[in-house]
Amino acid sequence: MKKFNWGYGILIVFIVFILFALSNIIFFMNKDVELVANNYYEKGTDYQQQIKKISNSEALKSKIVIKQMDDNIEFIFPEVVKGKKVIGMITFYRPSNSKEDKYFSFNLDKRNDFIYNAKDLVKGMWRIKIDWQMDGQNYYSEETLFLN
Secondary structure, rough: OOOOHHHHHHHHHHHHHHHHHHHHHHHHHHOOOOOOOOOOHHHHHOOHHHHHHHHHHHOOOOOOOOEEEEOOOEOOOOOOHOOOOEEEEEEEEEOOOOHHHHEEEEEEEEEEEEEEEOOOOOOEEEEEEEEEEEEEEEEEEEEEEEOO
């Protein structure tokens, strides 16, 4: 049996390092990488319009209130929308899995609230994006909601 020396120690450390690096490469190559949006280059060009929508929303006296009630999610719009025609799009964005994202349009007529049945939504964190229009002005707001 050969005597253990520094040469064998360096060789063992080198082999362990190579095995560790290869296992990390294989692991990360098989990991799914999800982008925030598939068409993020096109969305980037509309950024100035998005800033304008956000500033319009912030200029309102009150914000959209989102309440979770049992299996429903209620969106209560500011009093300024009462009696006006409001149209828009609500996105339920799931940061952990984009396949669970939900999109739907809505119309508000003579009311300032909207109720969504959330039975089909998975429990956990959701980013709710509300893009809406009233009197020719565009508005946008985002809220985080944790479904129980």
